[in-house]
Amino acid sequence: MTRRLSMREADAGDRHGLWRLHTRSVSSLCRGAYSAQEVSTWVDLLRPEAYMPVDPPRTVLVAEWEDELVGFGQLDPVRGELEALYVAPETVGHGVGSALLSALEALAWGAQARTLNLDASLNAESFYRARGYVPLHAARRVLTPEVQLVCTRMQKHGPGELLPTGAGVGAGAPRPGAARR
Template sequence: MKVRLASPKEAKRLWFIRNQAIRHGCKNSYDPQTICNWTPDEMPPSYIKMVENNPFFVAVNERDEAVSTGFLNLESNSIDAIFTLPEYMGHGAAGLILDAIKAEAKKRKISTLTLDSSPNAERFYQKHGFTPIRHDNYYSALAQANLACIHMKIAL
């Protein structure tokens, strides 16, 4: 598996990966209605702007198809989410994305990264050097709910 920058033309595929990862990975963290609201099949127009305006990475399979996504939010110096298709979970794709984001942040002289982890992903981020700061809630307009999260950080 290799990592490359995503193209805005891939936004619909990235949205699909996001939704599949949430629907599979978060089912023990959030109720079904919240997950349904949070993962609409139709991609919001603002999503493509995130792909265009931030270093958005994908891990690709042998057919160069994106199977995992994540990006460095340049506005907040944060990782906004790493999502992996369920059938590729546990194969190292998310770790490769995380390494690419960290390298990009260092290149841009960003000394600390933050993220808000869903409860199911907290251990993954801890394994990759992130430290929990506090348990919190994040209001998601898409989900129309407060989502439990763990605010985390790492010094680069």
Template sequence: MNARLATPRDAEAGSSVLRRSISELCHADHAGDPAAIAAWTANKTPDSWLAWLAQPGASLFVIERATEIIGVGMVDGGGTILLNYVAPEARYQGVSTALLKAMEDVSAQHEVSMCLLESTKTAQRFYIARGYGPLEGYSSMVMAKPLAGKLADHPKPKQTDG
């Protein structure tokens, strides 16, 4: 498995991973509703991929196994994790964890003190197990994790019982 920054050449395969992950793995969130799946995947296209690559400060990552893309993650310049999806056939193989580490590392390199994200129901336990907690004053799906042991002037995550 290899994590790397995405390129325009990855647009078709990366977009496919996003759409397949949502439609096949996120049943707890969309309950198989075709309209909900269509709305969620509407911007998971090669054209959107190219726009994401052009966003200033953002980092779009892929995980490859051999030459096949099996994971996609994206974090903006402020440490907000925007994407973290894995190909269905690669689930439970450390792909999402590797993406999360790459996104946290690049955020720390940009001197961001906390990563934020809005979790799906499907991924909530995954994030809690990796140190994320619900952000005080927000829905339980908005989660945060301090990076490198430092907290700045950001809202604090709520304590969770695990």
């Protein structure tokens, strides 16, 4: 029997669940892409009080299977920035991340964002590439003066936006099915 995935906006009661999921996700899924010291520093800096409440226009969506929290994502649609996307380690490959990303993209495009930008952790870069995100450049997330995570700045153009030169379909060509402006 397949479980039904549902999504909703997070509320203050989700604070500890978001923290636990984020901690488990980083501890498990980032191992191998980052050193033990980097992962440990990252996890040690996570605090339950940092998750809620978010200030508008930011949105935090949670994904649940029945009543079990299995993923979350945070979006700032005005800046066109995907600030977080994490799933429970045991759900990788079951569509939770893809469903969350699609829902967050829909919110961004609905808010008239022209592009969606993010800093992809090394272990997540292929996930985003497979969903149309293009690497822009290497970046770093400063955790402490001693620990800076290498990541990849990525971007996806919204519906109807022009692709950057050399990004596939043809230099400056709109994506298939997209209306020209």
